[in-house]
Amino acid sequence: MPDLGKYAVEVLSAYAGGLALLALIGGQSLLRARRVARQLRQAEGRRDG
Amino acid sequence: MSIWQYANPAKFMATTRKLTRWLGILAVVTLAVGLIWGFFLTPDDYRQGSTVKIIYLHVPSALLAINGWMTMLVASLIWLVRRHHVSALVAKATAPVGATMTIIALFTGAVWGQPMWGTWWAWDPRLTSFLILFLFYLGYMALWAAIEDPDTAADLTSVLCLVGSVFAVLSRYAVLFWNQGLHQGASLSMDAEENVSDVFYLPLLTAMAGFVLLFVALVLLRTRTEIRARRLHALRLRERMAA
Secondary structure, rough: OOHHHHHHHHHHHHHHHHHHHHHHHHHHHHHHHHHHHHHHHHHHHHHHH | OOOOHHHOOOHHHHHHHHHHHHHHHHHHHHHHHHHHHHHHHHOOOOOOOOHHHHHHHHHHHHHHHHHHHHHHHHHHHHHHHHHHHHHHHHHHHHHHHHHHHHHHHHHHHHHHHHHOOOOOOOOOHHHHHHHHHHHHHHHHHHHHHHOOOOOHHHHHHHHHHHHHHHHHHHHHHHHHHHHOOOOOOOOOOOOOOOOOHHHHHHHHHHHHHHHHHHHHHHHEEEEEEHHHHHHHHHHEEEEEEEO
């Protein structure tokens, strides 16, 4: 861990917040993609009997 | 061979199936290299101290906040002129990613600004135009959600996107139009002057490449989801009519 000196709180909070937001949009995109793909497979299965 | 063949949803889905996964993996690796390099292996700035490390998040996210809207603008124009549904869905899929990039740029900018300027926020031209751009992103997503008919939603959101493009351009060039703001000029530019030292420049370029790859991967993933969601909606309507 580098010595961040008197600005440690600012730098660490910028990284924590930025990475959390990236993880949020990435996770939400993946979860919705899986859910919609599963629902589409089920709907196509019902259509094909 | 024409670019318009990708306006066919089946062709788009087939082409992007593997591409999206590989782009996602490459994005995570590149982003990790850029951020680890920037955070752990670069020195402090002689004036800004360790806060200079925020640049590896702030500059790439600001870049994509503006270019996300520009992506939506191009996709919206294609929808308005050629009526390709995939392009309307690309614009819709880009908005949450662009909004996330904008909020990251605003947040990291505020956290960086507090120790350097002595304030979290100032009604500076660039900061203000970025805030308005973020509000346009929210309004754009709300408009998509509020209108049931997808073609009407695509038409109206495309017009909103054209209007919002003024603020995307302002966000980019505000520091050139007005000189009274706190925000510095462009960190990266095509002029011969060195604005960022090489020791920060290379990890910054790597982090930017990671952000760009992540942005493209997320837009492709979300566009694929929108295409599937529309197909699902059509199948459910057919089920309801048959029942």
